Amino acid sequence: xxxxxxxxxxxxxxxxxxxxxQKLINxxxxxxxxxxxTVPSNEIVVVFRMLPKELAAGAFSYMDVxxxxxxxxxxxxxxxxxxxxxxxxxxxxxxxxxxxxxxxKRVMKNASSETRDLINQFLKYPENSAGSIMTAEFIDLKxxxxxxxxxxxxRRTGKxxxxxxxxxxxxxxxxxEGVVNVKELLLSDYETKISDIMDTRVISVMTTDDQEQVSxxxxxxxxxxxxxxxxxxxxxxIITVDDIIDVIEKETTEDFEKMAAMTPSERPxxxxxxxxxxKNRVFWLLILMISGTLAGSILLHYxxxxxxxxxxxxxxxxxxxxxGNAGSQSSSLIIRAMxxxxxxxxxxxxxxxxxxxVSIIVGIVLAVANYMRIIILYPDSxxxxxxxxxxxxxxxxxxxxxxxxxxxxxxxxxxxxxxVSGPLITTIVDIGAxxxxxxxxxxxxxx
Amino acid sequence: xxxxxxxxxxxxxxxxxxxxxQKLINxxxxxxxxxxxTVPSNEIVVVFRMLPKELAAGAFSYMDVxxxxxxxxxxxxxxxxxxxxxxxxxxxxxxxxxxxxxxxKRVMKNASSETRDLINQFLKYPENSAGSIMTAEFIDLKxxxxxxxxxxxxRRTGKxxxxxxxxxxxxxxxxxEGVVNVKELLLSDYETKISDIMDTRVISVMTTDDQEQVSxxxxxxxxxxxxxxxxxxxxxxIITVDDIIDVIEKETTEDFEKMAAMTPSERPxxxxxxxxxxKNRVFWLLILMISGTLAGSILLHYxxxxxxxxxxxxxxxxxxxxxGNAGSQSSSLIIRAMxxxxxxxxxxxxxxxxxxxVSIIVGIVLAVANYMRIIILYPDSxxxxxxxxxxxxxxxxxxxxxxxxxxxxxxxxxxxxxxVSGPLITTIVDIGAxxxxxxxxxxxxxx
Numbered sequence: 001x002x003x004x005x006x007x008x009x010x011x012x013x014x015x016x017x018x019x020x021x022q023k024l025i026n027x028x029x030x031x032x033x034x035x036x037x038t039v040p041s042n043e044i045v046v047v048f049r050m051l052p053k054e055l056a057a058g059a060f061s062y063m064d065v066x067x068x069x070x071x072x073x074x075x076x077x078x079x080x081x082x083x084x085x086x087x088x089x090x091x092x093x094x095x096x097x098x099x100x101x102x103x104x105k106r107v108m109k110n111a112s113s114e115t116r117d118l119i120n121q122f123l124k125y126p127e128n129s130a131g132s133i134m135t136a137e138f139i140d141l142k143x144x145x146x147x148x149x150x151x152x153x154x155r156r157t158g159k160x161x162x163x164x165x166x167x168x169x170x171x172x173x174x175x176x177e178g179v180v181n182v183k184e185l186l187l188s189d190y191e192t193k194i195s196d197i198m199d200t201r202v203i204s205v206m207t208t209d210d211q212e213q214v215s216x217x218x219x220x221x222x223x224x225x226x227x228x229x230x231x232x233x234x235x236x237x238i239i240t241v242d243d244i245i246d247v248i249e250k251e252t253t254e255d256f257e258k259m260a261a262m263t264p265s266e267r268p269x270x271x272x273x274x275x276x277x278x279k280n281r282v283f284w285l286l287i288l289m290i291s292g293t294l295a296g297s298i299l300l301h302y303x304x305x306x307x308x309x310x311x312x313x314x315x316x317x318x319x320x321x322x323x324g325n326a327g328s329q330s331s332s333l334i335i336r337a338m339x340x341x342x343x344x345x346x347x348x349x350x351x352x353x354x355x356x357x358v359s360i361i362v363g364i365v366l367a368v369a370n371y372m373r374i375i376i377l378y379p380d381s382x383x384x385x386x387x388x389x390x391x392x393x394x395x396x397x398x399x400x401x402x403x404x405x406x407x408x409x410x411x412x413x414x415x416x417x418x419x420v421s422g423p424l425i426t427t428i429v430d431i432g433a434x435x436x437x438x439x440x441x442x443x444x445x446x447x
Numbered sequence: 448x449x450x451x452x453x454x455x456x457x458x459x460x461x462x463x464x465x466x467x468x469q470k471l472i473n474x475x476x477x478x479x480x481x482x483x484x485t486v487p488s489n490e491i492v493v494v495f496r497m498l499p500k501e502l503a504a505g506a507f508s509y510m511d512v513x514x515x516x517x518x519x520x521x522x523x524x525x526x527x528x529x530x531x532x533x534x535x536x537x538x539x540x541x542x543x544x545x546x547x548x549x550x551x552k553r554v555m556k557n558a559s560s561e562t563r564d565l566i567n568q569f570l571k572y573p574e575n576s577a578g579s580i581m582t583a584e585f586i587d588l589k590x591x592x593x594x595x596x597x598x599x600x601x602r603r604t605g606k607x608x609x610x611x612x613x614x615x616x617x618x619x620x621x622x623x624e625g626v627v628n629v630k631e632l633l634l635s636d637y638e639t640k641i642s643d644i645m646d647t648r649v650i651s652v653m654t655t656d657d658q659e660q661v662s663x664x665x666x667x668x669x670x671x672x673x674x675x676x677x678x679x680x681x682x683x684x685i686i687t688v689d690d691i692i693d694v695i696e697k698e699t700t701e702d703f704e705k706m707a708a709m710t711p712s713e714r715p716x717x718x719x720x721x722x723x724x725x726k727n728r729v730f731w732l733l734i735l736m737i738s739g740t741l742a743g744s745i746l747l748h749y750x751x752x753x754x755x756x757x758x759x760x761x762x763x764x765x766x767x768x769x770x771g772n773a774g775s776q777s778s779s780l781i782i783r784a785m786x787x788x789x790x791x792x793x794x795x796x797x798x799x800x801x802x803x804x805v806s807i808i809v810g811i812v813l814a815v816a817n818y819m820r821i822i823i824l825y826p827d828s829x830x831x832x833x834x835x836x837x838x839x840x841x842x843x844x845x846x847x848x849x850x851x852x853x854x855x856x857x858x859x860x861x862x863x864x865x866x867v868s869g870p871l872i873t874t875i876v877d878i879g880a881x882x883x884x885x886x887x888x889x890x891x892x893x894x
Binding site: 026027028030151154155158159164165182183186187201203218219220221222223224241242244245246248249252253256257259260261262268269270274275277278281282284285286288289290292293295296297299300303306307310311313314315316317318320321322324325326328329331332333334335336337340342343347350351354357358361362365366369370373422423426427430434 | 473477602605612630650665667670688692693695696699709725732737739740750753754760761762768771772776779780781782783784789797804808813870
């Protein structure tokens with residue numbers, strides 16, 4: 001896969017284990033994971049076992065689930081235990097959600113009872129909720145501590161935590177009272193009380209909040225971590241920015257896929273099988289193909305008009321394509337603006353009104369261009385040019401209004417706006433455009 | 448804009464300044480900025496001046512450029528100076544890039560000469576390069592220092608730095624030698640030498656690297672900050688994760704816009720004017736409309752065939768729409784995979800081969816469904832059904848091969864693959880689909 005690992009693979013082939021090990025130890029864990037993915041299946045464990053334990057666990061956490069599965073199937077129970085101890089619970093949960101049941105069983109068997117309880121609790125949160133992506137490894141302080149005691153606690157308990165840069169202040173009921181950054185601790189005297197430097201304007205999320213909402217908060221407030229609380233404001237976990245970047249990437253890719261009329265896939269393109277790719281694409285194509293035949297029936301229905309004025313047929317692709325394009329522009333903008341939180345459903349009337357005005361401007365520009373094109377190419381077709389141009393304005397207005405508001409209506413009924421794909425808009429607008437076109441053509445040309 | 452600020456606005460209206468000030472002081476800076484954007488223009492400065500200086504500068508950094516401009520035009524030179532001192536250079540540069548020339552002049556006049564030099568240097572980096580988004584406020588250490596000295600330096604110089612959690616070790620030529628996280632400092636003895644705990648496997652970027660590349664590195668390595676070096680490995684700045692989240696959001700929105708055949712806009716939808724929106728959309732619609740007329744000419748050219756077999760016309764929208772949809776699916780997947788770094792241009796043959804196989808499966812499924820639909824709806828049309836179904840397979844194959852490889856070819860010639868929009872693919876595939884359709888129909892139906 002990656003040329004840059006050829007040298008390492010050669011060392012492995014030639015059994016130059018000590019030299020290989022030395023090189024691996026000096027690499028970044030994410031790169032070691034990438035290298036392991038290029039190693040032939042039967043040798044992964046060889047390489048995995050030559051790494052120092054901590055590095056092996058670190059690399060494991062960066063591997064894709066299918067590679068993780070291979071490794072789990074080849075290592076001992078004891079090694080599994082060790083890895084589970086080193087991993088953050090949220091990473092373990094991510095992995096378990098995608099592993100086959102028998103592998104999950106083996107993993108759970110080797111987890112410490114404390115980890116197992118945590119995992120079970122995390123697995124209960126709905127998919128894509130803040131609860132499902134949080135981690136339980138954070139540092140908590142009490143407000144009566146002073147800075148010295150806080151540092152002590154960080155030094156003592158910080159090693160396995162996902163971040164040590166933000167600590168959370170909780171009361172005896174584990175309710176969240178404030179946050180303190182290491183920055184403030186470092187810049188304060190050792191005797192200062194935590195209650196004096198903690199920030200009580202805590203930005204927190206609920207376990208049930210959607211992960212997209214959470215990632216928009218990171219973007220807005222420039223956060224490194226956010227605390228997750230339950231309905232009684234008890235601190236149950238934190239979400240760190242590195243996990244949020246993965247969430248943003250995954251959510252965006254899903255939006256891209258839905259907006260191009262596909263079922264979202266779990267894996268990167270290059271590692272998805274041909275049958276899965278075909279399966280993800282065929283459903284919507286089939287639905288849209290069948291709806292697309294409606295447009296065909298309209299053409300067939302006006303057969304005699306088309307026979308009387310063949311030039312009318314020639315304008316159909318231009319008209320329907322432009323309608324589809326104009327509608328997709330609007331739907332893409334609106335879906336994206338809703339995803340990043342720039343537009344809320346209550347803005348629907350504003351969007352409606354804006355799209356009307358934009359579509360009038362765009363429609364008139366295109367209609368004028370089109371009118372001139374037709375009378376230049378086909379002189380003496382002024383009435384035809386007029387009919388086509390009026391249809392064009394009407395089509396663009398319809399397309400932009402549907403494109404702008406349909407995703408919002410979909411969100412209002414609690415579905416994902418991204419299912420309003422460009423292709424779906426195109427299919428809907430095609431039908432409307434043809435009906436309008438023939439009505440106008442008949443009226444103007446007297447057919 | 449936001450209902451939640453109604454209470455604050457009422458306080459302002461009723462001139463309850465002290466109460467308003469008290470409430471603002473307890474708010475997050477990002478929220479204060481959001482509130483300021485809802486305040487009527489003539490009162491922004493009133494509110495701005497009631498804030499403690501530091502909070503005012505903080506809120507300023509979160510405001511949109513147009514609001515920043517309003518504020519700058521209303522405050523004194525002295526106040527500008529103060530804000531410039533408080534802001535990070537990268538934020539100042541972002542702002543200056545969008546302000547009108549006369550305002551830029553006034554801002555530069557009030558910057559300290561040191562800041563002015565930095566700004567000028569930063570403005571020289573190409574747009575969207577690592578250099579253009581980095582900040583010069585970082586903590587540098589020497590490797591002969593010990594942990595105690597490092598903490599001293601962090602305490603002394605840390606206040607105005609964008610992050611104090613990662614420090615960079617440089618030699619006497621300012622070349623980057625390693626990184627140390629506060630985490631390691633906290634977990635080490637005071638006498639430990641920096642050279643013993645620094646990580647020399649530094650992941651760094653060049654000033655000229657593209658920001659998209661940089662953001663993919665953050666995603667891959669879970670970074671909080673990355674050092675930026677010049678061609679001689681001298682440390683010139685750092686990029687922090689909060690800025691990267693903004694980059695990711697902006698780049699993705701641009702991709703969405705390009706892929707829906709629009710010129711990317713600088714501002715959120717809700718704040719973009721109707722004329723700008725229309726201008727951003729009309730260019731590609733016009734280009735595509737004119738190309739779309741080619742498909743119309745093909746229909747006109749085969750006028751006599753259509754007259755002989757009217758059912759053929761009825762299949763045109765289904766055929767061209769399906770082709771466009773199938774092609775957009777592939778182009779969306781490939782453009783996204785390239786954006787997140789999952790696919791490189793050298794994978795083009797793999798993609799080509801994968802798309803061929805996927806398109807055969809998808810094509811056959813749709814062709815069979817379509818064949819059955821036609822012979823059920825129009826009995827005795829087996830040959831017609833056959834012609835349409837074969838055309839469908841050919842169209843889908845063509846669409847997916849073009850959709851999969853065209854974005855990669857565009858990248859190979861150094862353009863942005865996202866310009867291969869769904870609408871563009873649709874227009875190209877329309878023409879090919881019609882040519883294939885008529886060729887096959889003539890051959891099979893003997894027209």
